[in-house]
Amino acid sequence: MPKATIDDVAELAGVSIKTVSRVVNREPNVREQTREKVQNAITRLNYRPNKAARNLASHHSHLFVLIYDDPSAYEVPSAGFIVRMQQGALRACRTGDYELLIHPCRYRNENVDSEIRTLIERVRPDGIVLAAPLSNVPRVVGAIEATGTPLIRVSPGKANGDSQYVATNDREFSAEMTRYLASLGHKRIAFVAGNPAHEAVANRLEGYLDGLEQSGLEARDELVIKGDNSIRSGEAAAALLLESPDPPTAIFAANDDMAAGVMRVANRLGVKVPDQLSVAGCDDIALAQQIYPALTTINQPLSQMAEAAVLKLIKSQRGNNDVDGPTIVPGTLMIRESTAAAPD
Amino acid sequence: MPKATIDDVAELAGVSIKTVSRVVNREPNVREQTREKVQNAITRLNYRPNKAARNLASHHSHLFVLIYDDPSAYEVPSAGFIVRMQQGALRACRTGDYELLIHPCRYRNENVDSEIRTLIERVRPDGIVLAAPLSNVPRVVGAIEATGTPLIRVSPGKANGDSQYVATNDREFSAEMTRYLASLGHKRIAFVAGNPAHEAVANRLEGYLDGLEQSGLEARDELVIKGDNSIRSGEAAAALLLESPDPPTAIFAANDDMAAGVMRVANRLGVKVPDQLSVAGCDDIALAQQIYPALTTINQPLSQMAEAAVLKLIKSQRGNNDVDGPTIVPGTLMIRESTAAAPD
DNA sequence: GTGAAAGCGCTAACAC
């Protein structure tokens, strides 16, 4: 059966194609009775509007692009992050009539900006969701904004730039985790800081310091180690901390990969987790539940953030060009097996 | 600047729009000199063909869809698999002029088939890549084939159905892993079988049996435990095996999650890996490198398989309707820290 | 509330 067109539907329903168009697009100004006639014709012919034709005529692509850092650029795959964001974005796309294109890209490349320009000019998406850490790269943000395509940034470190964004409460939940560790009786709580390029992660250090203060603990320089978000750097930090004269009884890492590195080293050195050492991470990657003991961490609401970002885009399509400010989706403490009361 | 159209280019170059079209689409029958004139005009105007117009006129969407099982349907996220397939598929898309739509879906849902039909009717993709285990679900395969959309299946368990497919050599590499363990002096090599719903995984049991035979070892029923691909089932299997009167010295699990479960239990029971027990997995998920000791496993070439699948689709677009048979991409043994010589 | 006509920016078929 050759696909039915709008003309076929119009003929069968005995109306003009414009009326069919109105029904399909849920426009007002159609009598209920007419609408039903058209609906019946649509059902009988199994009519589906041709997207290409619609896009051409309406100057909209009904396409959003999710841009994120290409995982193969790193040793440690951040697949879980990517998939969770995709899930959220897809969920929102389904509420509208939108499809999602994915575009991993490497921001270290010289020509990210021209690559992204080309992408935009080729597919002319109706909007773009830009994930961290790309959402902090001025070259990338600038390239997108220059095309005039609606842009929502996910987890930009600071609210730099003037495009809208969605973020989580990194600072607050890091303080919460620190307070939780303190409540278990830990006095020497170390922190493994993350890659400063990923600005959202930088906020976690602030949160850690907040948490110490709120718990009446003093911040000590020797308890803050710089990492780079990789497992290896977590291992290095743990080696430094655990082999020091006065080792901490709890280590809070700014991401789960580094926390996993800490646990590897503890394991190797024969330090029992959580009996002798509590370890906490951040992000709640799949690994957190897979290792033994399962990692206490903070669930970063990536899926909800991406969903919120796409919903913002959909809203902006509807002419609602009132910038309604950032959306903050809070993270959740996931208490598992790797944290326990401080040893006496 | 209002976007340049094909007419603008034609005017500036002093040729007809058809000639511009020929240059853009790399068609033959254009004089080199003319081609250059047109190219110059394109560059000067920064012309990009409008996809919607092209799609409408050519009856092609220049879109492929990658369909896979929705990860949130499982306890254990298979994010790594998904991202690797996406990477491969995207790589191939870039060689042509194609974009990739992703569509996770739950095959347990009653209405997967109608959901997929709707998707196809809405976006009218030029082709579909269907990943395992969906590639084994007759309802899904049938729904897609009924629409007449070119379909490539990735890792279908058996070569059932008549659509083309891409697969890896599960049986052969499982035999290879088994021979490797035998070559380390292991006599009692156990196998944790996977979920039979995932048919490719079933081939691994066959391969294990092949490997035993090739190494002159006898297959023993009590050394083959049924799992369901989850960490938990790996734990259960390990508990059974390690607490038996005559425990194995090596355990080969049909996937990495189950192998991770085995290692968790070994850890808990105080069985040293790899000194007292060698553990091997299959798939090479991110976890394999993250745990300690790092897991010996088999790298499943998901990215290359997805790439090959999309390349097949691109080929089929070019009218090449000659079915050129399945493509087999071999897996690779990744020897890491979790396997060693058998204890005396 | 409904319809007629005019494109949107390309490709396809065929003429020259």
Next chain:
DNA sequence: GTGTTAGCGCTTTCAC
């Protein structure tokens, strides 16, 4: 080799 002419199947504009 290159150009001409018709659409592709919708939305938009404006008339009624």
